[in-house]
Amino acid sequence: MEWNENTTTNDKGELTFLNFYETRKAEGEFNFSFTNVTFNGNAGMNKDSEVVTLIDGETETAVSFYCTPHPDGLNQDPAKTDGAKVSNALERTFRDETCNSWVDVYAKASVNGGKLSVTKNDYPASPTGWAWLFQVTA
Numbered sequence: 001m002e003w004n005e006n007t008t009t010n011d012k013g014e015l016t017f018l019n020f021y022e023t024r025k026a027e028g029e030f031n032f033s034f035t036n037v038t039f040n041g042n043a044g045m046n047k048d049s050e051v052v053t054l055i056d057g058e059t060e061t062a063v064s065f066y067c068t069p070h071p072d073g074l075n076q077d078p079a080k081t082d083g084a085k086v087s088n089a090l091e092r093t094f095r096d097e098t099c100n101s102w103v104d105v106y107a108k109a110s111v112n113g114g115k116l117s118v119t120k121n122d123y124p125a126s127p128t129g130w131a132w133l134f135q136v137t138a
Helices: 018-029 081-094 102-112
Strands: 030-034 036-043 049-056 061-066 114-122 130-135
Touching: 018 030, 018 061, 030 049, 036 102, 049 081, 061 081, 081 102, 081 114, 081 130
Parallel strands: none
Antiparallel strands: 030 114, 036 049, 049 061, 114 130
């Protein structure tokens, strides 16, 4: 499996993609307001990766999160990827009795929009004493 580096714009030049990791490292947190959520189950050069993308249609910016672990990464558990953490945060906010699948959750998040916040949270079980907390508000 080959992985591409993050690009700054898509093929049509319509969206500017933000680098989640660089922003989080520089600012110590990450905040992003979105108006749309997409899921691509055929992402990457080999079309074998899953990606969740949050889009802010007002500023034409976006940020993507891989749900598929990087092949060279230390953690190979798909449940612990940043894409899984974002998806779980979306689910906590948008899943209700009308949502029967992830597609429904993403659709409801797209209709309502929201804000993703990633902040440090006290977590004594971690060797560092903290962990990143992914939260979505509608």
